[in-house]
Amino acid sequence: MASIELRNLCKQFGNTIVLRDISFTVREDEFVVLVGPSGCGKSTILRSIAGLETPTSGEIWIGGKNITDVHPRDRDIAMVFQSYALYPHLSVYDNMAFGLRMRKVDEAEIDRRVKEAAVFFELSELLKRKPKELSGGQRQRVALGRAVVRHPSAFLFDEPLSNLDAKLRAHTRTEISRLHKRLKTAMVYVTHDQIEAMTLGERIVVLKDGVIQQIDTPLNVYRKPANKFVAGFIGSPAMNFVQGVRDGAAFRAGTIQFPLPHKLAQCPEKLTLGLRPEQLSVGTSANGRAAFDLAVDVVEPIGNELLVYGHVGEQELVIRCDPGTDARPDARLPISFDPASVHYFDAASEASLARD
Ligand SMILES: Nc1ncnc2c1ncn2[C@@H]1O[C@H](COP(=O)(O)OP(=O)(O)O)[C@@H](O)[C@H]1O
Ligand SMILES: [Mg+2]
Incomplete structure (x- = not known):
């Protein structure tokens, strides 16, 4: 378990400023949601934490260490994407085991972790199937399972429910909540959906045009919005x-x-x-x-x-x-x-x- 801290993060693509002075901390057991309209910089923040994007300036600290220049592989963070990103030719079991095999984890330990995650995500009957033989909801649960078996010190989620229909979205949202209650690991969850932000986040970071508008609990963001943008964005x-x-x-x-x-x-x-x-x-x-x-x-x-x-x-x-x-x-x-x-x-x- 590790806390995540962003210090004055800025990001520019060419002349376009995408993130301006982003600073916030996620406690080692906290669930923080980044919410804002499409294009406001949410994925860029997440990808910077994962090491898939290099900040123009600013620092990222994980577990009290400055990891701004550390290779993504060595950051001990698992990321779940909207697009599942499963290996199509591998079975459900092998997709979940893949990252552990790359890290040369013992096969018996891999088997234990994969089966435990399969029980949690109701995938035990599907372990031999290929991704194309699964529904969208099942594929996303495999992607979640693959992240969980790594026992990372923090999780990043980039709009993981966006491809699911409304009912499955609500169901999988509850599973992610249960997962957090069980693991008590730092989680950063990105969404443009204010309902997801309100229901999942212990704290919410509201973003607009690469600038943080407000950081607070869901109820405070709702009851005491910092400005008109937050007031209009949260609530339906x-x-x-x-x-x-x-x-x-x-x-x-x-x-x-x-x-x-x-x-x-x-x-x-x-x-x-x-x-x-x-x-x-x-x-x-x-x-x-x-x-x-x-x-x-x-x-x-x-x-x-x-x-x-x-x-x-x-x-x-x-x-x-x-x-x-x-x-x-x-x-x-x-x-x-x-x-x-x-x-x-x-x-x-x-x-x-x-x-x-
Ligand atoms: N590799 C890139 N090159 C140029 N612009 C980019 C790149 N990646 C993202 N952007 C721009 O940065 C802004 C923020 O993107 P992103 O972080 O993906 O937003 P969000 O996830 O909130 O929808 C957008 O305007 C997007 O077009
Ligand atoms: Mg995005």
């Missing part, structure tokens, strides 16, 4: 944003007007209001709540909840409500929210205001 349906102004001590955006919470009395004049779909409730306002009327456009019954899409003037909003709510297209719904518990951003810098 995404947070509603309303551009408005501070007029004295009040917020104004068309018909949405209310007294600002006291802590925002001195905030910038151009404000973005952030409303999560579940922070808006149907019904007229009571003490201190702000209210407006929503013109309903589309209603989506999901079973356990109802999503109502509508607009206020030009502003489009989505609201998550009780499945029994009487909302119909073209109706007007009275909506209210608590100004003290919603989000506010500086419209210019997009930084969160009044995070406590």
